Amino acid sequence: MYEEFNHIYSINLRGAIKGKVGVDATKEGQSVFNILIGTAITILVKDDSESHSINYFDIGDFLNRNKKLKKISELKSIKNISWNTVYPDENNDWINQRDEKYANYPKMAGEIFEDWAVGISTNRDAWVISFGKENLVDNVQRMIKQYETERNNLKLNNSTTDIDRDSSKIKWSSGLIDKLNKQVEINFNNNRIQLIQYRPFTKKFIYYENNLVERPGKYRNWQKGNPIIFITGKGSRREFSTAMINLIPSLDLIEKGQGFYQWHLNEGNLLSEKSDNINGKKFGLSTEETFYYIYGLLHSKAYRENYASDLKKELPRIPLVKDKEKYVEIGKKLADLHLNYEDVPVYDGVNIVFKSDNPSFKVKKMKHPKRGQLDTIIFNEDIVITDIPERAYEYVVNGKPAIEWIIDQYQVKKDKKSGIVDDPNEFSDNPKYIFNLLLSIINVSLQTMDLVESLPPLEIIV
Structure with a gap:
């Protein structure tokens, strides 16, 4: 656009709150239309001159719809705007321009990790993924039976035009x-x-088979014991985040997610024959230390803030920092905490209110008593949890506090198209599994924030 037009006038009206939470969302303010994505007024001018300019104006932070519309009305014309002149960088970015030094750091993808992979995408989650193993078996067998019926019919009429497309x-x-x-x-x-x-922090059962999983990815050869740093992919709407896992990841575990595994996913690669997937020489660390160093660094608030724009546009680059050994130490503690989240002791600082002498621990849908009252969660009709620390909600993964992921995922849901019901109460034989998980995640969240805040200052060497 800069080369095509001579003069560009762009008024950023903000409001891009889809996929954002907390301050990031409220800072954008309301959209001037009743939608969840941002809008802008851009005027493009062509003339016969050789000059080119970009003139940019930001409407401001924390403004509601009426204030934005009032401001536009008061401005009346582009003549009345105090424009900021923008000079595109070498990446053709106008605003949120990337740090020039950042381009010199080693790429996480290719220079540090030899191999990586997106999460798997089934294209039919309701059918092949479920909290309940028996429910999963029933759904998959029903679907295969229908497929085989259609396959046999196709032998007779040789056309897919008349196949049964009943989504149930x-x-x-x-x-x-x-x-x-x-x-x-x-x-x-x-x-x-x-x-x-x-x-x-949500595990389910999957029927992981190439015929019924549309995009099975590279994880067919993954074996338990090969931990994965899963991160936000490029082009995400949400702020960068990461999770340490030791299971095959869903693509939507984190938006546009990419997995970086410690060991190669070679065919037949038993753990006794592990092949390093990491080049540790970049930082003077062992391959295992490098793995935890990166996980610690990716949690650094300063790293995420300084390179927020870069992290949206490409996969991370990893600098060498002072006190790298401390990043290794804290990265390992974070990894252990996040891998073993189910075994973390429940947070005992909350108050549990039982409304029955024989309470049920089954959930239908957990909720807060009202919008914004985060210190209380109504677990079910028999149990209410109060005095949840506000600090626990500061641990955010993929645009949402970890606690909110438990509330969102562990509810009984019915898929509209298939009619399939997914009940989280079927996941474990322990009737208190979900209850204990919620209390553990409160503890995980608080410990994570303590560890993140104990990271050394981000002093980059190279």
Whole structure:
């Protein structure tokens, strides 16, 4: 645009709150339209001159719709605006320009980790992912039975035009239609059921099989014991975040998520034959130390703030910092905390109110008593949890506090199209699993914030 036009006048009206939480969302203010994405007025001028200019105006922080519209009305014309002159950088960024030094740091993808992979995408989560293993088996078997019926019918009429597209019987996709046309036989295999890290601090069962998982990715050869640093991918709407996991990741575990594993995913690569996926020489650390160094650094508030724009536009680059050993130490503690979150002792600083002598620990949908009252969670009709520290909500993963992920995910949900019900109470034989998980995540959140704040200052050497 800068080269195509001579004069550009851009008024940023903000309001891009989709995918943002807390201060990041309120700072954008309301959109001037009743939508959740930002808007701008941009005037592009062509003339016969050789001059080019970009004139930029930001409407301001924390403004509601009426204040923004009033400000536009008062300005009346671009003549009345005090413009900021913008000079595009070498990346053609106008605002939120990238740090020039950042480009010199080693790339996490390719220079430090030899291999990495996006999370898996099924294109039919309701059918092949479930909290309950028995429910999953039933759904998958029903779908395979319907597929095989359609495959046998296709032998007779040789056309997919008349296949049954009832979404309560099967979820078609381009990949599955292709297999139908090729007469690929699908049989149920109980060995394909395993756990997946579905969302932050949320595990489910998945039927991980190439025919029914649209984009199975590289994780077919992943083996337990190979930890993964999962991070926000480039182009995300949300602020950068990361999670340490030891299960196969869903693509939407973190937006546009990318996984960086400690060991290669080679075929038949047993843990006794581990092959390093990390170049530790970049920082004078062992490969294991490098793994934890990176996880610690990616939690640094200063790193995320300084390179916020860069982290939205490309996968992270990792500088060498002073006190790297301390980053290794805290990174390992964070990793242990996040990998073993189910085993973290419950936070005992809250007050548990039982409204029954024989309370149920099953959930339908947890909630706060009212908007903004974060110190209290109504677990179910029998149990209310109060005195939750506000600080616990400061630990945010993928745009949402870890506690809110538990509230959001651990509820009974019915998929509208398929009619399939997913009940989190079926996940564990322990009736208190979800209750204990919530109290553990409060503790995990508080400990995470303590560890993050104990990281040394971000003093970059190279």
